[in-house]
Amino acid sequence: MSTDIKRRRLRTIEVEGKVMPQSSQVSQAKQPKVIVAIPCFNTESFITDVVSKAKKYVDQVIVIDDGSHDSTAEAARAAGALVISHGTNRGYGKAIKSCFEAAKANAADVLVILDGDGQHNPDEIPKLLTPILRGEADVIIGSRFLAKKRSMPRYRKFGIDVITFLWNFSSKVEVSDAQSGFRAYSKKIFETFSFSERGMSISIEILEKARRSRAIIKEVPISCLYAPSTLNLKAIRHGLSVALSVVRVRLKNYPAQVEQR
Numbered sequence: 001m002s003t004d005i006k007r008r009r010l011r012t013i014e015v016e017g018k019v020m021p022q023s024s025q026v027s028q029a030k031q032p033k034v035i036v037a038i039p040c041f042n043t044e045s046f047i048t049d050v051v052s053k054a055k056k057y058v059d060q061v062i063v064i065d066d067g068s069h070d071s072t073a074e075a076a077r078a079a080g081a082l083v084i085s086h087g088t089n090r091g092y093g094k095a096i097k098s099c100f101e102a103a104k105a106n107a108a109d110v111l112v113i114l115d116g117d118g119q120h121n122p123d124e125i126p127k128l129l130t131p132i133l134r135g136e137a138d139v140i141i142g143s144r145f146l147a148k149k150r151s152m153p154r155y156r157k158f159g160i161d162v163i164t165f166l167w168n169f170s171s172k173v174e175v176s177d178a179q180s181g182f183r184a185y186s187k188k189i190f191e192t193f194s195f196s197e198r199g200m201s202i203s204i205e206i207l208e209k210a211r212r213s214r215a216i217i218k219e220v221p222i223s224c225l226y227a228p229s230t231l232n233l234k235a236i237r238h239g240l241s242v243a244l245s246v247v248r249v250r251l252k253n254y255p256a257q258v259e260q261r
Contacts, residue, residue, distance in 0.1 A: 032109035032133060034058040036125065037102055038081070039095035039181075040116035044070040050114070051079035053122035057129065058112065062102045066095045072116070082106075093198040096206075100190040112184045114142075119224050120182045127220045128184035138189050138215035139207070141175055142182030142222035151226060159239040166246040167204055173211045175219055179203055179242070182222055189215060200238070201245030208249050 036054045040047060040063055047063065054061050063076040067089035076083050084102055086094065096113065103111040110132050114120040124142065131137045144152060144160075152160075164178040181203065189210060197205040210217055 033060070033107060034110045034112065034129060034133075035060045035062060035103050035106055035108040036112045036114065036122075037062045037064060037099035038076075038114060038116040039064045039066060039092065039099060040068060040072050040076070041066045041089060041095075042068045042070050042072060043116040043118075044068070044072045044075050046118035047072055047076045047081075047116050048079045050116050050118065050120075050122055051076055051081045054112075054114070054125060055080055057122070057125040060106060060108075062099070062106065063116065064095045064098045064102070066090060066092075076116075091198050092200050093195070093202040096202050097195055100185075100193070100195075103185075103190050108190070109187045110184060111187075111190050114182045119226065121223055121225075124182075124222050127222065128182070131218055131220070132184050132186050136216070137218040138186045139210050139217045140184040141177055141180050141207075141217065141219045143175070143177040143180060143219040144222060144224045145176040146219060146221035147223055148221075149223065152224065153226060156226070159242075162239070163204070163243055163246055166243060167207065167250070171211065173217060175207070175217065177219065178207060178246075180222075182224075197245065197249065199245070200242050201249060204242075204246050204249050208252075 034057075036058045038047070038050060038054070038061065051061050051063065061081040063073070063081040063083045065073040065076070065083055065085045067086050073083045073085055084098055086098070099111065099113050110129065112125055112128055114122065114125075120142070128140045128142055131140050160177065160179050164175065167178040168174040179200070193206065193209050195202055195205050207217065
């Protein structure tokens with residue numbers, strides 16, 4: 001964990017005229033445990049760097065290997081991550097569910113989720129962590145549209161704009177990036193919610209349940225790198241599928257699960 005983050009999270013007390021860090025010898029409040037969970041599928045080229053950078057800011061890094069055919073799991077372990085393997089590819093929705101389950105199983109107080117393919121910059125983790133640690137929010141979204149510099153392909157931006165519009169429509173709680181995979185969650189979010197969506201629409205399901213439960217949702221600007229790509233039939237089908245899922249999720253009757261502050 002970086003020195004800067006440690007300073008923010010480590011309280012000090014005065015002992016015999018000296019400022020001393022609290023330790024097991026002195027009564028102290030429990031410091032929040034922060035875990036990064038990284039859903040992965042065939043990301044051996046990137047995962048070592050992602051895990052190594054993420055470790056500077058958190059207490060534990062967990063990689064969810066969603067049935068990769070390459071050496072993603074081995075590379076993640078070598079970099080110092082705890083690896084949870086699905087064995088077979090179960091999809092993004094199941095990988096995110098495993099992130100939440102791993103956070104609970106490992107007694108996390110804050111969970112950060114980011115992609116393992118190099119799109120997200122782990123050095124931006126503190127941006128998402130700070131509002132959660134201060135108690136200012138329950139969900140922090142790393143928004144690709146609040147950053148000054150953007151490198152997103154136009155067809156991707158159009159698709160995300162449509163999905164975000166559908167989620168924002170007729171709502172008092174609005175966001176600029178409903179599909180961002182770079183997020184931070186407070187303990188009461190990942191300990192309370194359960195999910196049914198299997199694909200990318202789980203990102204919407206999480207936000208919808210949080211919004212209906214009156215959880216506090218905020219955004220911070222992040223950067224994002226994209227590999228060269230072009231619009232194809234698969235991308236069109238994927239976009240349409242997620243857009244329809246947004247409508248379906250919004251029409252579902254989810255019970256409130258988190259008390260309003």
